[in-house]
Amino acid sequence: MDYFDLNLNLTSEDIALREAASKFAREVMRPVSIQLDRMTPEEAFAKGSPYWDFMRQAYQLGYHKLPFPEDFGGPGLSPLQIQIVMEELAWGSFGLTLALNTSLDAAVAMAGTEEHIKEFTIPYCQCTDGSYVGCWAITEPDHGSDTLVTGYPSFRDPNIPANCRARLDGDDYVINGQKAAWVSAGPLANHILLMCQIDPARGHAGSGIFIFSLDRPGVALGKPLNKLGSRDLCQGEVYFDNVRVPKKYLIVGPENYEAALEAHLCLTLPMVGTWATGLARAAFDEALAYAKQRVQGGKPLVELSNIQQKIFDMFRKVEASRQLCRAAFVYNWSQPFSPEKRAIEYSMAAKTFATQAALEVTSDAIQILGGNGISKEYVVEKLFRDARTTLICDGSNDTLSVVGGNKIAGAYPRRFQS
Ligand SMILES: Cc1cc2nc3c(=O)[nH]c(=O)nc-3n(C[C@H](O)[C@H](O)[C@H](O)COP(=O)(O)OP(=O)(O)OC[C@H]3O[C@@H](n4cnc5c(N)ncnc54)[C@H](O)[C@@H]3O)c2cc1C
Structure with a gap:
């Protein structure tokens, strides 16, 4: 259904974007979302499931890259347009909208260097078949809220040990530990935006942000979690066992x-x-x-x-x-x-x-x-x-x-x- 918008300055382009997203949400997202909700997580995210067919359609229409500028291969929408389209998509499904936006978070990807953008962001934006799947991992089995309370004493407490740590060894970081079962798209991902501890003396504040592909020795992905709601969103752990990541993939350091x-x-x-x-x-x-x-x-x-x-x-x-x-x-x-x-x-x-x-x-x-x-x-x-x-x-x-x-x-x- 349509809604009345109090904003008198919406352009015809804003309205056209909203209408296209609304149609996609109504005709494609809502029915798939209901189908996935009724399946087991294993069925819902197996190869050939309706989830992948949906992702293909969404990627073809560019709904996986809404926040990216044109230089990166994105649609170059204004912040208002991003907000308008996102609300429409979520009318169709909260979980699927989140799934489309967990890949390579735009704000941090933009903080990366030209090399990061070339290697990760542009290929992601160019993908049209749903096969490039990223995830964002911060939550750990022992640290949920802990990891988000910036400015709090506990955020900087060196006595609270993280579950996932990176240690510099020559030109590589070596990553060990795990991220929690809440990582959206974790079990399906081939790329990760990883927030993990580098300098334990600073507590969680001593973390860094890495971006890299998950096709490395020592990486293992969990199974899709069975949940009360947002069942059309696949969530699960990411494990690291002596995973070597070149230091050029560190986007933001502890400082x-x-x-x-x-x-x-x-x-x-x-x-x-x-x-x-x-x-x-x-x-x-x-x-x-x-x-x-x-x-x-x-x-x-x-x-x-x-x-x-x-x-x-x-x-x-x-x-x-x-x-x-x-x-x-x-x-x-x-x-x-x-x-x-x-x-x-x-x-x-x-x-x-x-x-x-x-x-x-x-x-x-x-x-x-x-x-x-x-x-x-x-x-x-x-x-x-x-x-x-x-x-x-x-x-x-x-x-x-x-x-x-x-x-x-x-x-x-x-x-x-x-
Ligand atoms: C749909 C969904 C998608 C998600 N996607 C991702 C993702 O993509 N990547 C990722 O890394 N994580 C993801 N998460 C994880 C999410 O960010 C965490 O679940 C959240 O931060 C809470 O952590 P927790 O579950 O460990 O709860 P806890 O931190 O254990 O908290 C349990 C309860 O204690 C309360 N509590 C804890 N500390 C405080 C405090 N200092 N003050 C007041 N109350 C407090 C909390 O409010 C909560 O009610 C997702 C979660 C959901 C539900």
Whole structure:
């Protein structure tokens, strides 16, 4: 379904992009996503499964490279256009949209050298058959929230040992350890953006960011994890046993790691919030359509005042989510490498608000559908399960709120920009 956009400055190109993504989400993503949700993880991601057919179609249309500039082979979209298209795709599926965007994170890839861009980013952008699969790995079996709380004493505590470490040996880094079962696309990946510890004396802050292909001796990939929601997103471990990686593949070293991680979170958090907004809007659309056709006591549900109130509450949350996520993403995209101007508190607010809203909106959608809401015959029970995963993805909301509050306490009152 279409939505009204308050932005009076949308161009005909913005609207055309939105319509094309909306059609793809409705006609391709939603049906595949439901199919994958009902399969076992082994079936869903096996060679020849509908997942791979979907990826081929999405890569052909360029939906795997939305954030990349034209110089790298990307579409060169404005930040607003990226946000608009991402919300549409996530209307079709949160998990598949995440899967399309976990490969070689754009912000960090752009921080790489010309050589990194030539070797990794351009071939990724040129891929049209879904075969170039990247993953982003930071979470470890013993370290989830720990790895994201930049600025916190625990982030710099040398007494907290990491599960995955890189040690310089001649011209190579030697990597040992593992990343957690939460690595999106981990079991399918042939490339990785790896955040792992290099200097234990600095704790997690002593990490670095590597980019490399996974076809090296000592790399092993886990099995796809079985989950409550976002079942169309493949997740699993990546293991390293004395894996040698030339030092030219280190993009960011320990001296700049904390700032680079913050820059990364500034962009990924409102993007996760944007996907949650698309998911919530899908539930809103389903509930409204159902309320118009379901008759109880002689009238359609939609004529009942409590249903109208619920519909309004859902609408309010979807619209507020979009505005906050869009503003945080567009603003921070324009300042990625300018630490004094970045506003990570807005990105944290956007992600936590939109994902909480998605959980509430999908729950309300189930309530409006009554018994049908919990039946597999209707998509809202899937949307509810998918929404539950968003509160943990890219940093749990509780942790982000604690860290966000800490940042605000330290940085406010903030000056208006000149
Ligand atoms: C859909 C999805 C996709 C993901 N994709 C990736 C990926 O591509 N790559 C990757 O590396 N990881 C990925 N993750 C992992 C995700 O980033 C972690 O799950 C998240 O950071 C939380 O870590 P944890 O699960 O270990 O929970 P824990 O850190 O163990 O936290 C457990 C609970 O304790 C609370 N808690 C912990 N510390 C604090 C604190 N200091 N203050 C307040 N509360 C606290 C948390 O809020 C949470 O409620 C993904 C997760 C999901 C659900």
